[in-house]
Amino acid sequence: MSNSEDKKDFIREIIAEDLASGKHDTTITRFPPEPNGYLHIGHAKAICINFGIAQENVGSGARCHLRFDDTNPIKEDTEYVESIKKDVAWLGFDWGENLYFASDYFDYFYECAVHLIEAGKAYVDLQSVEEMRAARGNVNTPGTDSPYRDTSPEENLVLFEKMRDGGFEAGGAVLRAKIDMASRNMNLRDPAIYRVLNVGHHNTGDKWKIYPMYDFAHPLEDAKEKITHSLCSLEFEDHRPLYDWVVENCPTPATPRQIEFSRLNLTYTVMSKRKLLQLVEEGIVSGWDDPRLPTLSGMRRRGYTPESIRSFIQKVGVTKFNATTDVALLEFELRAHLNKVAQRRMAVLDPLKVVIDNWDGDTVEEMECQNNPEDADAGTRKVPLGKEFYIERDDFMEDPPKKYFRLGPGRAVRLRGGYIVQYVSHETDSEGNVTEVHVEFIPGTIGQSPPEGVKCKAAIHWVSAAHAVDAEVRLYDRLFTEESPDAYEGGFMGCLNEESLEVKGNAKLEPSLSEAAPGTVYQFERVGYFCADSEEHSAGGNSVFNRTVGLRDSWAKK
Template sequence: MSNSKDKKDFIREIIAEDLTNGKHQTTITRFPPEPNGYLHIGHAKAICINFGIAEDNAGSGAVCHLRFDDTNPVKEDAAYVDAIKKDVAWLGFDWGENLYFASDYFEYFYDCAVHLIKQGNAYVDLQNVEEMRAGRGNVKTPGTDSPYRDSSVEENLTRFEQMKKGEFEVGGAVLRAKIDMAARNMNMRDPAIYRVLNIDHHKTGDAWNIYPMYDFAHPLEDAKEKVTHSLCSLEFEDHRPLYEWVVDHCPTAATPRQIEFSRLNLTYTIMSKRKLLQLVEEEVVDGWDDPRLPTLSGMRRRGYTPEAIKSFIQKVGVTKFNAITDVALLEFELRAHLNKIAERRMAVLDPLKIVIDNWDGDSVEEMECKNNPEDAEAGTRLVPLGKEVFIERDDFMEDPPKKYFRLGPGRAVRLRGGYIIQYVSHENDADGNVTEVHVEFIPGTVGQSPPEGVKCKAAIHWVSAAHAVDAEVRLYDRLFTEENPDGFEGGYMACWNPDSLEVKTTAKLEPSLGVAAAGTTFQFERVGYFCSDSEQHISGQKAVFNRTVGLRDSWAKK
């Protein structure tokens, strides 16, 4: 994201102005994920903005903190912490020594809450959830004061201490900020800032029975770490007055500025961790790293690259208005990057056997093939060719139309990187399916034009039958059939794509793919980009590949 300095977005303009006028000597941002699920492509935008701004201003000592907002142990897990660290590092960002947890500040939060009580700015409410909800009113009707709103400081301190000791059941008491029950902004109508959970925490164990609400803890964390610019998505714009109220009314050492930007929304995609968790728990997908999910772990397993994701996010830009971006733009950036870096290989997903009748018995020749025509330094590789080869079934037709240039009766075609072959005959089974095609190769045509009288207008990929590696190839597609799954009538689960995964169990690969390292992306020539599965592919033993993206947008006309 460093080249974003060439054209500043509105956030970078604000930061540049703050540095120029001396409001800040440096810049401190933070990426504050809640460890209650895996990160997805939407989080990648926030990561790139926060860490990217720190990189842009590294000369002034700018840093970005990685901070886990772990204030709700009901939904959090240490495994999520590890997964988030892995994803941020995979995108190419380094938090260095600046790793923090909200749970590191639990004593500080508690002291701030006591401070508010003593100042008459907070009170313990013993109403139940339904009573408090009714008392808040709505956007047209002001709220009504809680019967506990005017309790004495001593009463509130006693009740808050009882909350801390676990003397209340879950939901039996909350600490509320005493602000304005008639405020037009609903977030300012005496919001809850502490609740009783009586549950162990993944970092602090059984030390606490009460936990701060996000809207209370978050500004205090920012202030504690002296964050200069607290960058968040637009849905927190209405929370900004509460953010500023907390900072102003608690003993803090800094005054961060909250700035909101539009979140990333993609077509055919859901971005809610709650909904993604439902897909995982109901086994609609195979875990958080299922290659169909927009999670960074799923995208990594599918073969996406950090470079493509960051390039895409830069093109989307940083704005103040919500929009839905076509996922095809992300796929375009991915293709553009993989076209430059992915080595070419040959793989046949739906094999049809070809017998070269005039081939000399069991002899084998090695064809020299380019690893990547886009990269002159990628070199070449040798691919074995023998008497029998596999080609794609749809590269042969018994009765081809006029503009079909591949193999068929009376036709010739080139084996990519090898000889031109001419049709001789073919065999069918009892159902009329083609089972085998016989051809003859034309000597002297490797790298050469066809001889006079032979028409050859196409080259097809192939794999030597004697050297082929058996593989499982998974063809992943979009998980939803509708552009806006969240807005689909009947809900997002009603437009789940039953064809989002097709498994090819009879695929044949050229030998080099069998010994490829797990997690390596290739272009299968004429087919698409594929990645050796990071979990199940075992080099030299078991070949499993996932389709990353097709060579073109197959959904363009849908």
């Protein structure tokens, strides 16, 4: 992203002022995911903001760190670490040498905790979770001091060492910051900053029995890495006073500034990790990369492009006001990009066989079709046509209405890139279903107007029967029927879209698609955009395609 005027927002204005005033001679941001799940489109906003700002200010030596906030080993896994790296790189961002883990700083966190204890600003609390919760008060009632609040620093150091050495059961003791139990900000009512877990860590092994709380570790990580601007979503606004308190009261080498922006919310979508996990664990979706999920891995498998996501994030903008964005805007940006870059191919999802009665036996002709009319350099391709071919079942009607311009009795239609064909007859089965249509082609009509007396007002796609590639095509749609699944009175699981996946197991594709590389997106002419499945499709082998998005918004009037 370039630093153009139309992309200015309040965060970029703050950063520009800090550089102009000399407060900072460079800009250092960070993207700090917790490795306890897969990233989703909401995280993409934070990624684009943090890495984007660093890119825009690269001339002053700006950089963005990728840092894993791995302070809770119970929920974390290296699988998530690798998936997050893959997602950030896929979006087009590079952290270079600036890859960090909170667990790299565990010794430093411990030293800061000891510093607070020695200064009389932290104490070990041996109350139960229930007792501490009851004493915390609420927004209208101040909290009550813990009976351990005035324990001497010397006693607290002994107790803290006992926590470190595994002398307490998990949850048996916590280290709390001594701030203000009467504060109107609940986050300042002596928050826990260390807890006993007694479990190993994926990065540090069995060294630690205690682990820092996020609100304690995060500002220290930022300060340790000399982050200039700690950018986060609005739910952390009430945590900022605690962030500043930790930085001010611990031995830190820098003073980062926390700035909050509105998180990304989309219609017909849930973003909660807990809810996404429920969908996965209950088998509602096939996994974290199910193309119906808003996870970046799911969107990548569905055929979303990083360019379309970055463009969408830019259009949404950076504000201080929470709002919900119509998912149709995301789909619009995807169509706009794919329309420019996706090559065109022909695919018949619900095939009906057509026979050309006046075609010469086994003769095969090659029709020249455009690869992408939006790209002058895309060129053309040859598509074979023989005596028999497939069309979509709904491109033929036995008794078509007046404004139906496709194939039917007494009608003619153009084959995309090929001849005009005229209806001759059709066959049906015992239940009256059309099983085969017979036509005649009109010579000399490739690229030419129909001859006098022949009306042809439409062109349809087709696939040669002798050359067709058999494929499974999955028609993915929105996972929920309600605009706001989180607010649905029956709960988000009560508004699942039962038609979010339809499988076409007998699709017929033009032969060039047999060599499609997994992950490649095409426009199936007149049908939509489709991606060769990254997991199950193989070039020259099993053909599986996922619908990325339709050619138009089918939900616009729903």
